[in-house]
Amino acid sequence: MKDVEVGTLPGGFPYLAVGSGRPLVYLPGFTPEHVNPSGLPARMAIRSVRPLASGGWRVYLVNRRPGLVRGMSMAEIAGEHAAAISAHFGEPVALVGHSTGGTVALQLTADHPEVVSRVVLASTAYTLGPVARKAQWEMAHRLAERKPGYHLLAEGFTRNPVLLRVLRGLMWTVGNFGPWPLNPVDMLAMIEAEDRVDLRARLPEITTPALVVAGARDYFWTPELFTETAELLPNGRLVLYPDAGHAVNVSRRFYRDALAFLAEGGASRQSG
Template sequence: MVETGTVAGGMPYLRTGSGPPLVFLPGITAHHRVPAGPDLRFQLAQVRPLARTREVWWLNRRPGLPTGTSMADLAADHAAALRGLFGDAVDVLGVSTGGSVALQLAVDAPDVVRRLVLVSAACTLGERGRRAQRDAARHLRAGRPRRAAAAMMGIMGAGPLTRGAATAAGWLLGSTFVGRGDPDLQAVIDAEDAFDLCDRLPAITARTLLVGGAHDGCYGRALLERTAARIPGARLILFPHKGHLGIGPATARPVLAFLDEP
């Protein structure tokens, strides 16, 4: 069963699977509407490996974000939504930009995060990732979605060949991947550009797992290791030949094992 809709504040969600709840905060998205059509199929493909043993709540940022929105503002929206939905601490998993929100949530609202999983995420953007997102924002503002998508997808691969292929795929997908400059996408890019939580990581109290690729083009190995080292008791799993990871069977296995630990 798949259920879609909105929660308080208009935040879009989809819910699938059964078991203990797991809140899934996705990476950057072209818009903040309820996913449908190909977008829904793409998001379901990410959460289904986790939905075998969990009731997964995919929860996106709210629509209508004002200019100047910060990562702390996004985390506050999520904290209010999770308190309303669950009334108690819940497991939270964030991928990429969703991981930035999840980190901010764990620092600012520790009462809502039971366990924290970060996939391809760190306490701030790496220089390559920051440059790619700034380029994407600039191209979107100029009405060039193909160039924007190429810039965003170009950091996904693990090396020159795979990054080149990803760049070409971004060019072909164009507005299918990044839309045509939705203000909410711009607001999130700007919020993440200013995001730097590295000095506040020792305040995180939730048990934490980080999963990433050793050749992540958005953050880089050193930044992933630095993030894990500064979170008390955090565990880091690096896939040696991978780049910017999403959720698939290989990443879902250690995530579920961590979440199911006593």
Template sequence: MMNGLPYLKAGEGPPLIVLLFTPRATNPTGVARWSTMRMIRPFAERFTVYVVNRPPGLPPTTTMAELAAVYAQAIKATFDGPVNILGVSTGGSIAQQLAADHPALVGRLVLGGTACTLGPVGRQAQRAYMDRARRGRRPSPALATVVTESAIGRRLLAGLLWLSDSGGGDHTDAVTVLNAEDGFDLRGRLRDIQAATLLIQGGKDLVYPLESAGQTVEGIPGARLVVYPGRGHSGTFTDKRFAPDALTFLTAGRP
């Protein structure tokens, strides 16, 4: 535990905090763990990577600022000085809030597939996810709309996502985080982010549209935007360019 937060650790070097969205407030297992470790493997060659999760049982009314404060406490208790942060998707929303509210804790900031607020398609999908979870239905099929614009593709994917929820379980913690992101809008606070920032975005991201990503970068002083044309939301972080682009930025000025 990192000040009460579950985390996975890999590699050697200066710390790199990775913030992701996971359905449950615990370290991923099985295929999810394999996928997570595969994503961070290139970063572990240059950094000690900490994939830090949220604590279970947060109040359902938790805001993004309150969630960011939880991570800020863990960083203060664990590390001396600022740390680099990689925030992906909803984890990127948390990372932005953290950097705005606690600027002294963040060195360099890499954001992937995120923006200063959800787009309309992403917001609708997440609200549908929360509604299904609250009614005791398998929630993941609601996310099919943010992966593809094809009606046939959405139906097929919804079926696969329905199967992915076959293990059942409590989705309360996931709903808490998504509800916090539903109220997340940092457009008036972007100038408070002092960290050197890189945002990597897919040109066809339906969750956080490219227009919102551009607005995010325009608001953060000195921020840079890299766009992968034709890439959707999840395709951004699985793109073979993602890790090299992020690492080039994170290691700038280092021997």
């Protein structure tokens, strides 16, 4: 990956960057470690954002910073993100957040609108859905105890009883071999902060153009939560794929719809 920049934003936020053009900050979903991935995970992460870069953006895949403290609020975490983005870029950026990264993106946009030009919220809503809340809480605490936990997420991916049993078994097997987070405090602080988020009352004051993209078969949330989030945002709109699940962020139609939305702001242009 010779074209990939590895760096750290002010405040200690690790990032991988690819592409050329105006800056687009991408906040990923759950990560057990607040570090830049390496090896195969890094290649997979970059592959997931290359289609956005091909649309004329310099994409920064930004993880949460290491050294979080349990008890931090999502507002505090988002505030640190906003400070890092402002210090590094010196201008409002396009923002894309998936799942947990979407929660950070929504809080950041609510509290620091001067930092964000447009925001894409993928597979996330103003609060956690019931399955997401229970599953990720239990998963994170099991991982912190060096016990398999990823299988607890299976219910968010399928309602088919046969597939559910198979998926649980596969995820348990993979999770049983680790690797375990070296610093579980980061992971727990992030999950516990997200567990307390409810931004419903804040949505009407968020005037930043926003696109909510989700799958109707994303059982971590509900279609009603996605719909309500988009409807309460003054400049929000919803794209709900009826046959898609949680991983909408790696589908061709997501890239198509996200890039079309971001281009409406006139922000996407190749650097000279």
